[in-house]
Amino acid sequence: MGSFGLNEASRLSRQILQLLKQEEPFGQAGIDHLLHLIAALRQQLEVSDDRGDRGDRGNIKAIASSPGSPLPCSHSYITNTATLFIVDDDAVLAKQLAIEAVSWGIQTQTATSLEQARQSFSNQQPDAILLDLNFSDSNEGGLAFLAELRTQFADIPVLVFTAEETFIKRVKAARLGCQCFLQKPIAPAQILAAVAQVLQQSNQAADRLLIVDDDPNLLQLLRTLLTPHGYQLTLLDQPENFWQTLEQTAPDLVILDVDLHGYDGANSLEPLSGIDLCQAIRSDPRWNRLPVLFLSAHTDAETIHRGFAARADDFLSKPVVAADLLTRIQTRLEQRKLWDVTDIDELTGVSLRRKTLQDLTRLLQLAKRQQQPLSVVILDLDHFKQINDQYGHKAGDRVLNHLGKLLLRSFRAEDVVGRWGGEEFVIGMYGSVKQDGMKRLAKVLHQLSQHRFIQANGLSLSITFSAGIAQFAEDGNDWQTLYQMADAALYRAKVQGRNRIVAAEV
Numbered sequence: 001m002g003s004f005g006l007n008e009a010s011r012l013s014r015q016i017l018q019l020l021k022q023e024e025p026f027g028q029a030g031i032d033h034l035l036h037l038i039a040a041l042r043q044q045l046e047v048s049d050d051r052g053d054r055g056d057r058g059n060i061k062a063i064a065s066s067p068g069s070p071l072p073c074s075h076s077y078i079t080n081t082a083t084l085f086i087v088d089d090d091a092v093l094a095k096q097l098a099i100e101a102v103s104w105g106i107q108t109q110t111a112t113s114l115e116q117a118r119q120s121f122s123n124q125q126p127d128a129i130l131l132d133l134n135f136s137d138s139n140e141g142g143l144a145f146l147a148e149l150r151t152q153f154a155d156i157p158v159l160v161f162t163a164e165e166t167f168i169k170r171v172k173a174a175r176l177g178c179q180c181f182l183q184k185p186i187a188p189a190q191i192l193a194a195v196a197q198v199l200q201q202s203n204q205a206a207d208r209l210l211i212v213d214d215d216p217n218l219l220q221l222l223r224t225l226l227t228p229h230g231y232q233l234t235l236l237d238q239p240e241n242f243w244q245t246l247e248q249t250a251p252d253l254v255i256l257d258v259d260l261h262g263y264d265g266a267n268s269l270e271p272l273s274g275i276d277l278c279q280a281i282r283s284d285p286r287w288n289r290l291p292v293l294f295l296s297a298h299t300d301a302e303t304i305h306r307g308f309a310a311r312a313d314d315f316l317s318k319p320v321v322a323a324d325l326l327t328r329i330q331t332r333l334e335q336r337k338l339w340d341v342t343d344i345d346e347l348t349g350v351s352l353r354r355k356t357l358q359d360l361t362r363l364l365q366l367a368k369r370q371q372q373p374l375s376v377v378i379l380d381l382d383h384f385k386q387i388n389d390q391y392g393h394k395a396g397d398r399v400l401n402h403l404g405k406l407l408l409r410s411f412r413a414e415d416v417v418g419r420w421g422g423e424e425f426v427i428g429m430y431g432s433v434k435q436d437g438m439k440r441l442a443k444v445l446h447q448l449s450q451h452r453f454i455q456a457n458g459l460s461l462s463i464t465f466s467a468g469i470a471q472f473a474e475d476g477n478d479w480q481t482l483y484q485m486a487d488a489a490l491y492r493a494k495v496q497g498r499n500r501i502v503a504a505e506v
Contacts, residue, residue, distance in 0.1 A: 009044040012037055014372050018431055023439075082199050085126035086110045087117045087145070088161075089135050093188075097130070100188040104196055105409060114145050125153060128199055130191070133162040133169060143169070146176045157198045161186065189401075196349075206232045207333050210251035212239055212277065213295070214260050218318075222255075225322050231329075239272040243280070246287070247365060253332055254281065256312075258296040258303060278310040286358045291332035295320070345419045347397060348404025356418025357479075360428045363416060364479055367430060367472050374430055374472040375437035376479075378486045381423040382464045382498040391455055398453055399463055410444045434471045434503045441467055441501045449499070466493040470504035 016037050019030065026034070084101060086094050089112045098108040109126065111117035114135060129149065133142035142160070149158055160173045161182035170181055179198045182191060209231050213219055219235040226233060234249045236242060239260045246254075256274035274294060281287045294307045297318040307315045313335075314328050343355035351359065360376070367374040381399065388396040400423065407417045407425065416428035429437050445465060452460040468489025476482040485504035493502040 006044065009041055011371055012041040012044065014370060014431060016041065022436075082127040083107045083109065083124075084195055085117070085120070085129045087114065087129065087142070088132040089113065090132070096188045097191060100192050101195075104192045104405065106192065106195065106199075114142070117145065118148075121153070125156065127156070128195055129156055129158045130195065131158055131160050133160060133173075134164055143172055143176065146173065146178065150177045159191075159194060159198060161191065193346075193349075206230045207253065208232045208234070208249060208251045209253050209255065209329070210234045210236065210246060210249055211255040212236045212242055212260065212274065213255075213257040214238070215257070218320075221320065225320065225325065226329075229326060239274075239277060242272075242277050244369075246281075247362065247369075250362070251290070252336060253291045253293065253329060255293045255295050255329075258294055258298055258307065275306055275310045278307070278312050282311045286362050289336065291336050293328060293332065295325075345404070348400050348419050349408055350404050350425065351416070351418040353418060353420055356416060356420065356426055359416040359418075360426070361479060363428050363430045364472060364482075368477075372431050373433045373474075374428060374482075375432045375434055375469055376472070376482045376486050377425075377427040377429070377437060377441065377467055377469045378420070378483070378490045379425040379427065379441075379465050379467040380490060380494075382466055382494075384423040384463070387461065387463065391461065395453065395455060395461070402451065402453070403448060403465075406444060406448060410440065410447075434469050434474070437469050437471075438501050438503060441469070445499070445501065464499040466490060466498045467501045468493055468504065469501060475504040475506055 016034065019034050019037070022030075082105070084097075084106050086097055086108055088094050088110070091110075091112060094108075094110045094112070098110065101108045109120065109124075111120055131142050131146060131149075135142070142162070146158060146160070149156065154177070157179040158177065159180040159182060160178045161184055162169070163184040173181055180194050182194060207230075209226065211219065211222055211233065213222075213235075214237055216237055219237060223233055223235060234245060234251065236245055254277075256277055258274045260272055260274060260277075274296070278292050278294075281290055281292060291314075292312045293314045293316060294312050295316050295318060296303060296307075299317045304315050313332050316325060316328060343352050344350070345352050350356075363374055366372070381403070384396065384399070387399060403425070404419070407427070411417055411427065411429070414430055416426075418426050420426045429440070432440075445467075449462060449464045452462055454460050468486040468491070470476060470482045470485035470489065472482060475485040485506075489502045489504045493500050496502065
């Protein structure tokens with residue numbers, strides 16, 4: 001709705017959404033409030049429809065393939081239990097993988113021969129397959145079985161791991177659709193990390209494309225070409241609304257026309273071009289890695305040079321060649337995913353500090369524009385240094401790894417979860433007030449405190465955390481103030497005895 005310029009309707013919808021997310025049952029007052037919001041939303045939509053019938057929709061002409069404005073997504077582990085099928089004649093390794101998989105929220109099934117694997121597949125299909133290429137009791141290799149899988153179960157991702165590392169086998173496995181090639185010996189934790197990444201990629205939401213062109217006919221053509229391939233499209237035919245639409249939809253890729261007939265809303269004098277929009281993207285640290293493709297009828301050397309000088313990723317010519325466009329889009333999206341991997345902390349699976357700050361800044365700007373709350377949390381493990389000193393850094397790493405996975409499972413995809421440094425984590429919860437944030441954190445704290453980390457000597461240890469939480473705009477209107485308020489609340493939590501969550505006080 002925000003993309004259509006229906007700001008009040010968007011605000012009302014967010015309030016309805018937050019009411020429906022509450023865990024407590026509705027009282028009569030809550031029901032009355034919900035009915036009031038629904039009536040107000042219906043009125044806003046009827047007013048906008050009347051304006052549309054009169055041709056007076058204002059200057060926003062965004063065409064979206066589906067309603068709503070998706071929030072920026074953070075990295076996320078598997079939130080629903082997935083099944084991994086292990087095909088390997090090494091029973092010891094398979095058992096180690098099964099134990100490790102529990103902490104990743106993954107169930108496992110094992111076949112120690114290819115024949116056993118074939119029989120198991122007739123009963124149940126897993127979410128992913130981990131396949132060894134060599135079996136000591138069989139002349140048949142895993143590559144032949146991989147070929148069968150590609151024919152019968154092309155939609156199930158397959159990871160290959162083998163002690164026999166040859167370039168030829170890598171190539172053959174890749175040709176047969178192998179998603180990941182792992183070399184033995186490899187630690188079970190590393191294998192499960194690769195499995196989790198493949199599962200996440202196969203289950204992730206549709207890629208979001210923002211397309212800006214002043215030709216409505218071309219926009220409709222692109223909708224026809226791209227929608228069947230699962231892309232979520234936002235189509236915009238006036239560039240003055242580009243930045244607002246960019247921040248609301250958080251696209252994975254942008255397609256721009258070079259020549260646009262819109263004007264800069266600030267002064268209504270200078271014509272805007274796709275070159276201007278690309279340069280604006282590249283000048284903003286939050287978006288400068290966003291893939292940008294130019295789609296233009298001008299294919300002269302000077303225009304192409306201007307496009308690449310603006311740091312575009314690709315340049316395509318009109319009229320559109322469907323196969324070429326789809327290939328270029330997929331290539332750039334895959335490159336973006338490789339960039340995203342560099343923003344993830346390998347130990348915990350959450351975002352690193354730079355990416356966390358970018359995502360929080362984007363959520364804060366969205367909260368200001370939509371007049372929604374944003375809760376910011378600083379979380380610190382209690383007495384973590386003692387664990388490293390008493391049990392060793394490997395034990396400390398296990399604690400951090402477990403906490404990272406717990407946080408990612410406990411918060412929504414649109415929330416921001418990042419490792420700020422050492423044992424300190426930062427969380428951003430869009431649309432959540434402090435009270436709701438504290439309830440969610442209390443559940444996480446309870447789960448962490450109940451977990452027992454078993455050491456090599458048989459002893460077990462447990463750990464807790466302290467956290468401070470601040471809310472926009474109640475506790476501050478900018479990131480620095482919110483961080484300071486949350487940090488002060490964290491300090492009070494530690495002074496009060498740790499193992500608790502404390503809210504900021506103005």
